[in-house]
Amino acid sequence: MPENVDVAVVGGGVIGLSVARELRLAGVERVVVLEREPAVGQGSSSRANGGVRAQFTTSANIQFSAFSIGELERLDRETGLLSFRQTGYLLLTGTETGERSLREAFQLQRSLGVMAEWLTPRQVLERVPFVRPDGLLAGTFHARDGFLDPHGVVAAMRLEAERLAVRVELGAEVVAIGRAAGGLLEVATRRRTLRARWVVNAAGPSAARVASLLGVELPVTPVRRNLAYVREPDGPVELIPMCVDLDTGVLVRREASGGFVVAWSDPDEPPSWDTTVDPGFLEALGERVGHRFPMLEELPIDPRQCWAGLYPETPDHHAVIGEVAEAPGFVQCAGFGGHGVMHSPAAGRAVAELVTTGGCASFDLRPLRPSRFAEGDLVVETAVL
Ligand SMILES: Cc1cc2nc3c(=O)[nH]c(=O)nc-3n(C[C@H](O)[C@H](O)[C@H](O)COP(=O)(O)OP(=O)(O)OC[C@H]3O[C@@H](n4cnc5c(N)ncnc54)[C@H](O)[C@@H]3O)c2cc1C
Numbered sequence: 001m002p003e004n005v006d007v008a009v010v011g012g013g014v015i016g017l018s019v020a021r022e023l024r025l026a027g028v029e030r031v032v033v034l035e036r037e038p039a040v041g042q043g044s045s046s047r048a049n050g051g052v053r054a055q056f057t058t059s060a061n062i063q064f065s066a067f068s069i070g071e072l073e074r075l076d077r078e079t080g081l082l083s084f085r086q087t088g089y090l091l092l093t094g095t096e097t098g099e100r101s102l103r104e105a106f107q108l109q110r111s112l113g114v115m116a117e118w119l120t121p122r123q124v125l126e127r128v129p130f131v132r133p134d135g136l137l138a139g140t141f142h143a144r145d146g147f148l149d150p151h152g153v154v155a156a157m158r159l160e161a162e163r164l165a166v167r168v169e170l171g172a173e174v175v176a177i178g179r180a181a182g183g184l185l186e187v188a189t190r191r192r193t194l195r196a197r198w199v200v201n202a203a204g205p206s207a208a209r210v211a212s213l214l215g216v217e218l219p220v221t222p223v224r225r226n227l228a229y230v231r232e233p234d235g236p237v238e239l240i241p242m243c244v245d246l247d248t249g250v251l252v253r254r255e256a257s258g259g260f261v262v263a264w265s266d267p268d269e270p271p272s273w274d275t276t277v278d279p280g281f282l283e284a285l286g287e288r289v290g291h292r293f294p295m296l297e298e299l300p301i302d303p304r305q306c307w308a309g310l311y312p313e314t315p316d317h318h319a320v321i322g323e324v325a326e327a328p329g330f331v332q333c334a335g336f337g338g339h340g341v342m343h344s345p346a347a348g349r350a351v352a353e354l355v356t357t358g359g360c361a362s363f364d365l366r367p368l369r370p371s372r373f374a375e376g377d378l379v380v381e382t383a384v385l
Contacts, residue, residue, distance in 0.1 A: 002186065002193040005030040007355060009200045010174045010187070010210050012040035014150065014341050016202035017157035017168075018348030019333055024164035026352040031166045032196075034189060036173030041154030043204045045341060047275070047309020048150040049227055049263055051242055051253070052342040053089040054114040055142050057105040057383045060318055060367040061339065062112050064346035067362065069144050071345035072153070079159060081152040085256060089145035090119075090128060090241040091383075092292060094135035098246050105383065106140050116142040128243060132294050147242055147253055150341045157344065174203075177213040177330070185214075185329050198355050200331045205273075205310040207320075207334030214327050218320060219373050220335040221271035222310040226281040229305040230260045230296060244385060248288035251385050252296065260296060264288060265338070265385060271313070277306045311337045317381035319343065321350050321368040331355065332370050338385055 006028050009016045012035030023031045037043070052072060054065035076082035093099050109116045119139040124131065127141065162168065169189075176188040177199060184195045203210040205222035212218075236258035244251045251263045264285050266278075282301055290297040314320060314335035324330050333351050336343055346363065353360045367379045 002195045004195045005032050006196065007031045007198040007200060008187045008194050008196040009033045009202055011035065011202035011204055012168055012170070013043045013202065013204050014041065014045040014154050014157060014344040015204065015333055015336060015347050016200070017154065017161050018344040019200050019202055019351045020166040021157055021161040021164060022348035022352035023355060024161065024166055026356045028352070028356060032194065033161070033166060033168045034172040034174050034187065035168065035170050038170050040158055040168060040170070041151065044310050044312060045150055045154050045204070047307060048341045049261060050147040050150045050341060051089070051385070052084070052148060053142065053145040053242070054109060055089055055091055055105065055116060055140060055145065055383065056381060057101070057108065058318070058367065058379055058381050059108065059112060060364065060379070061381055062109055062114055063363055064343045066112065066114055067349065068343050068345040072148065072342070075153070075156045076148070079156040081156040081159070082148045083152055083256070084146060084148040085239060086144055086146035087239050087253070088141050088143045088241040089244060090124070090139055090141045091244045091246055092124060092131065092136060092139045093246045094137050095247055096137070099137045101382065102138060102140055102246065109142070114142060116140050128240060130293070130295050131243065132290070132292050141241065145242065153341055153344065174210060174213070183328065198329050198331060200333055200351055202333045204334065204340070205312040207312060207332065211332065214330055216324050216327055216330065218332060218334065218370070220312050220314055220320065222273055223269055223271050223313045224274050224278060224308050225265050225311050225338065226263070226277050226306060226308045228262045228282065228285060228301050229255070230262055230299045230301050231305070232259050232299065243293070245292040248291045249385065250285065250288050250291070250293065252293050262289060262296065263385065273310070275308050275310060277303065277308045282306070312340065313337050315373065316378040317384050318379065319347065319368055320370050321347065321365055322370050323354065324370050
């Protein structure tokens, strides 16, 4: 006989673990996480840069960040596992279009209670004197942004989930999802079958494949993203804000143990499952990094200290959260692109409210609803890093 549970969460990445934890906090009794790998957090969550920012351009993403930053601060205080360094994010631009977009985003953030600061070029240079000032027009800074250890977030989420009696099953790849009697869904792994009132698809870059098991089309695609570690000749020095040159898309932070992590996302990278470092990435970075970060021009980038992983991307750079109309009980929680680690607390809370109350009081989930693609009603996030 298949075992009955209340919710089966497919995927034990940062999102699935957060969802499971919030479901238990909301009073759902039998919650199971099904993870195909022998350990949790081995997918995109293990490749992330750990950036956390509230400086987005849409209400949906800003509100997810504002809630999540508070939760990540709490989780770090209570577990000591996150190494959350609130260095702030500093966004820089030297173009008039960039300044206009930055101003609009800044005003929206302030209207939603995010206390970002507007900086003149002089104020930027007071904070980050190493930045090349040529043509700089403006910057914005939010002090509660920063970076953390993504593995620490996974560990803390798992710790809290298991303390709340969530069952995490490893080596449990979901290979079929079907309808069962009584409005239940049937979820099969290679070893056994579960019956659940709700199934949550938190399969990261594989979410479209999992959705297709029940005939649901989900536009979440895997897109490779690369990161480089650059050694510094001198040992650890002071941390710097996460600096983003909006004109080239290059992002730089200093590691607590010294050296820089540098990122650049090719906007034209096609979807693929390739997680090897793109050789073109180093060249592209080399052409752009000196625009604002001259101190990195002279430092060697060692290809052996680069890594790549997959963004679970959507066409509008927003996650997909909600029950699918044609598949009652099947909730999507995927497509977090480059912001899944930072948004995992809000994602978990949103799904828990949907499952327990049928709606979401904490956030407006309309811009994230699964049907928006078929309806052609998309709100696009443009601060994609
Ligand atoms: C290079 C890089 C840098 C990034 N930087 C940041 C950053 O700075 N800040 C930030 O917030 N985010 C960042 N991200 C994005 C972030 O890593 C993702 O958005 C986030 O990890 C998505 O979490 P997830 O749980 O949805 O996916 P995953 O971590 O991939 O988890 C999905 C899980 O589902 C499992 N699974 C899949 N199919 C099945 C199945 N059929 N049955 C059972 N299990 C299944 C997988 O094994 C996996 O463990 C970055 C990502 C990359 C690649």
